Amino acid sequence: xxxxxxxxxxxxxxxxxxxxxxxxxxxxxxxxxxxxxxxxxxxxxxxxxxxxxxxxxxxxxxxxxxxxxxxxxxxxxxxxxxxxxxxxxxxxxxxxxxxxxxxxxxxxxxxxxxxxxxxxxxxxxxxxxxxxxxxxxxxxxxxxxxxxxxxxxxxxxxxxxxxxxxxxxxxxxxxxxxxxxxxxxxxxxxxxxxxxxxxxxxxxxxxxxxxxxxxxxxxxxxxxxxxxxxxxxxxxxxxxxxxxxxxxxxxxxxxxxxxxxxxxxxxxxxxxxxxxxxxxxxxxxxxxxxxxxxxxxxxxxxxxxxxxxxxxxxxxxxxxxxxxxxxxxxxxxxxxxxxxxxxxxxxxxxxxxxxxxxxxxxxxxxxxxxxxxxxxxxxxxxxxxxxxxxxxxxxxxxxxxxxxxxxxxxxxxxxxxxxxxxxxxxxxxxxxxxxxxxxxxxxxxxxxxxxxxxxxxxxxxxxxxxxxxxxxxxxxxxxxxxxxxxxxxxxxxxxxxxxxxxxxx
Numbered sequence: 001x002x003x004x005x006x007x008x009x010x011x012x013x014x015x016x017x018x019x020x021x022x023x024x025x026x027x028x029x030x031x032x033x034x035x036x037x038x039x040x041x042x043x044x045x046x047x048x049x050x051x052x053x054x055x056x057x058x059x060x061x062x063x064x065x066x067x068x069x070x071x072x073x074x075x076x077x078x079x080x081x082x083x084x085x086x087x088x089x090x091x092x093x094x095x096x097x098x099x100x101x102x103x104x105x106x107x108x109x110x111x112x113x114x115x116x117x118x119x120x121x122x123x124x125x126x127x128x129x130x131x132x133x134x135x136x137x138x139x140x141x142x143x144x145x146x147x148x149x150x151x152x153x154x155x156x157x158x159x160x161x162x163x164x165x166x167x168x169x170x171x172x173x174x175x176x177x178x179x180x181x182x183x184x185x186x187x188x189x190x191x192x193x194x195x196x197x198x199x200x201x202x203x204x205x206x207x208x209x210x211x212x213x214x215x216x217x218x219x220x221x222x223x224x225x226x227x228x229x230x231x232x233x234x235x236x237x238x239x240x241x242x243x244x245x246x247x248x249x250x251x252x253x254x255x256x257x258x259x260x261x262x263x264x265x266x267x268x269x270x271x272x273x274x275x276x277x278x279x280x281x282x283x284x285x286x287x288x289x290x291x292x293x294x295x296x297x298x299x300x301x302x303x304x305x306x307x308x309x310x311x312x313x314x315x316x317x318x319x320x321x322x323x324x325x326x327x328x329x330x331x332x333x334x335x336x337x338x339x340x341x342x343x344x345x346x347x348x349x350x351x352x353x354x355x356x357x358x359x360x361x362x363x364x365x366x367x368x369x370x371x372x373x374x375x376x377x378x379x380x381x382x383x384x385x386x387x388x389x390x391x392x393x394x395x396x397x398x399x400x401x402x403x404x405x406x407x408x409x410x411x412x413x414x415x416x417x418x419x420x421x422x423x424x425x426x427x428x429x430x431x432x433x434x435x436x437x438x439x440x441x442x443x444x445x446x447x448x449x450x451x452x453x454x455x456x457x458x459x460x461x462x463x464x465x466x467x468x469x470x471x472x473x474x475x476x477x478x479x480x481x482x483x484x485x486x487x488x489x490x491x492x493x494x495x496x497x498x499x500x501x502x503x504x505x
Contacts, residue, residue: 009033009410010120010129012106012346015044017135017383017399019087020065023094024403027067028410034129035096036122038105042091045139046083051163051182053189054080057210057292061230062237062394068093069230071223077212077292110351111378116419116489118379131413133406134350135383138341138463145177145337149315155331160186161339167332171195175320175330177312179205180453181291183336187305188295196304198328200320202311203450204278206262206285210292238469241393245468248286248391252444259285269297278309286391287448341463342366342456352376353423362386366462367433369424369483370476371398372405378421378487379413381406387436388472389454389463391445397469405476412479421487428483439466 008030011021014037025033041047056063060073063083068090074082091097104122109132112119117128142159150157158164160182173196176183183199184207191197223230247254262285270276279300281288300307310324320328342365347358353376361374368374371388372381383402390398413420440446440461445454454463465472 005034005125005127006117007032007034007127007129009131009133010118010127011035011133011135012109013037013044013135013137013140014042014091014100015046015135015137015140016065016087016396017137017402018044018133019090019096020396020399020403021133021135021383021406022096022099023065023067023090024407025410026094026096028407030410031099033099034127035100036104036106036120037100037102038123040102041088042100043084043087044137045161046080046087048140048161049163049182050080050165051160051186051189053185054182055185055212056080056083057181058394059237060215061234062241063396065090065396066234066400069223069227069234071227071230072220073215075212075214077210106346106349108349108351109380111353111380113353114489116421116487131379131381131410132350133381133383134346136344136346137384138344138389139339141340141345142335143338143340144335145312147312147315149317150333152317153315153330153333154318155333157333158335160334160336169193169332172331173329174198174332174334175200175312175328176334176336178336178338179203180336180338181289184291184293184296186334186336188293188299191299191302191305194304196306198306198308198320198330199300200308200310200312200322201278202323203288204281204309205288205291206259206281207265207291207293207296208258208262209265210294212294238393238397242468242470244392248445249439249443249466252284252286252442252447255285255444258290262290265294266297270301272301275300275307278307281450283450284444284448286444287450288452288454289391338453341453350377350380352380353378365456365458365460367429369429369432370405371465371472372402372409372476373422373424373429373484375424375426375429378423381409386462387433388465390469391454391464393469398465398472401469401473401476404473405479408478412481416486419489422479422481422484423487425483425485436466437461440464 011018014035018035022035056078059076060078064070070086104124106122108121110119117130118132120127142161144159156167169190170193174194175198176187177200179201308322308326310322312320313323314321318329320330347362350358366386368385371385388398443466445461445464454461456462
């Protein structure tokens, strides 16, 4: 990019959120924009997470843009290579590559109140933008816990989102730390080649069978020939999940039946009662993310696998010590310990109108008006912001709703005309957040008796949306100007020697 490049809109990130924003901008007739991507290719989390067994737990036809249906999905639940290929296809189909600046990690974004624009410093240069759309996503920066002695470990250490494909695990003693969505896919994928696989389980997960199958050739042909069938399939998948929402948000007691299905799924594969006891959660299903796998439990029952029902607390050379005192020798440590979700690093790089960072503004917990805008950060919008996550459906539905909001936000700026910015009113942000948190009190995520990554350091749920995707779409259909302060540049004094008292900024 040029040293003094200026654009109407700067989008940060090229995952589903960033690419979706770019497509929407073009469809709104806006071509003066860039997509700033820290890596050398598009894909976001589906580029970064390439670990063995990586796949989506949302059905393929629902985990894709409504404006870019894919009739060629090979499986009902697609793997990482196919999802990444889909995002590359979207990039090319909608002509996005000329807008993308690769190897351009954002280092700082600062609101310039005098020039009424965002000053952006990236790894490849500087630029300015009237509007910034942050689409880095919550699953972009891996989290590795601070384990005493980890630096002394003589073997290989990596996070699931930074998989070292050059390191051969054949015959190795591998320690898998964590039992989240990545771990339950990694364990069955690497179990056959590992000499010994030890799973450090701080909290057992509820695991449901994964009803995955190949999509037949005739099905794919039908979807290609009659696109309406693709839309119908997507609609059915969406409707089923909308009907499930009340059990999560209003009637968690109804989830007991689902727990019985999960327990039968375990019992079929795990015959050892002691191992079953280790793997059985003591909290309501849905409180933590429900995981899907038909291979996880069978892998844990294999003779070369050990389950330590405790988290890793210390490393002494090649000896790993669990919180319960169990000691294990390992050659490789794989962390499946999640991401910085409630403390997104990008927030530390965004400086608002008062000189404070977004991270400082969110010190008491993330909150944003309709999941998109924060008070004190004019013309700055987040895609997949606070309380926009889902526990049972496709995030693409939420992203598209936020893109509707983005489109109307830009229309409002255009109608207002001139150099103008919208800044969310603190009262509007607080009122929206209060309504969200009041609804959250009844949900399984708050009442289910677990500690999950949905909760921030103070125990507040700042990630999940406590309603249906249809409700969120209605809430983000348009921008309510009453919820914003309309800002215009202040007039400033004219330079000495010029006639007149002031000039327009």
